[in-house]
Amino acid sequence: MSGTPQQRSLSFGAEAAAYERGRPSYPPEAIDWLLPEGARNVLDLGAGTGKLTTRLVERGLDVVAVDPIPEMLELLSSSLPDTPALLGTAEEIPLPDDSVDAVLVAQAWHWFDPERAAKEVARVLRPGGRLGLVWNNRDERLGWVKELGQIVGHEVDPFTQTTQLPPGFTDVERHQVEWTSYLTPQALIDLVASRSYCITSPAKVRARTLDRVRELLASHPALANTTGLALPYVTVCIRATLS
Secondary structure, three states, rough: OOOHHHHHHHHHHHHHHHHHOOOOOOOOOHHHHHHHOOOOOOEEEOOOOHHHHHHHHHOOOEEEEEEOOOOHHHHHHHHOOOOOOOEOOOOOOOOOEEEEEEEEEEHHHHOOHHHHHHHHHHEEEEEEEEEEEEEEEEOOOOOOHHHHHHOOOOOOOOOOOOOOOOOOEEEEEEEEEEEEEEEEEHHHHHHHHOOOHHHHHHHHHHHHHHHHHHHHHHHOOOOOOOOOEEEEEEEEEEEEEOO
């Protein structure tokens, strides 16, 4: 995989539209589990194009979205014009102390400097506030999804890749939700095109990867001549309380 983690994390702007078209949302059960009871003010940190932000706004919560990539926030603001969308990073959150009940991080904690991010999250959280992390992982136990993983790289457990949460957070718990995302063949290509390893690959490698996905769509018995795909996911959730 080319580029530093920071370069890869900032690469998404080049494919913000593909990210919005191809990436799945998050299952309600996962969001229910992550949010503390009675939460009102929620920060979506590393909000991207607003996949999770939308689900939070729909619940009537007061949400602030923060992301370091202007192209991502532009798409978020076009669909959520009444939601504050601020340029910022997990290491320097543009919010005052003790200002939110929960900080949720979707598909992004592995891009952060975990120690600096945890200090900033602790600063903006109210006492007893909740940090919630969530990732969608393709469920590669089924045939064509396993073959997709052979093309684009297999999914790994996202939380084992990260530093464990630093002191200051207690009651760290893990939960998994199995669900299915329904998408078009083109959305699957957008999904692959929006992955950091694809964006940062040399043009020839990127083109070959996308061609192999198209070949899979055209040749696999479960996918050929279909207008809709069922892509199974295992959503990994981590929650912790600010002590």
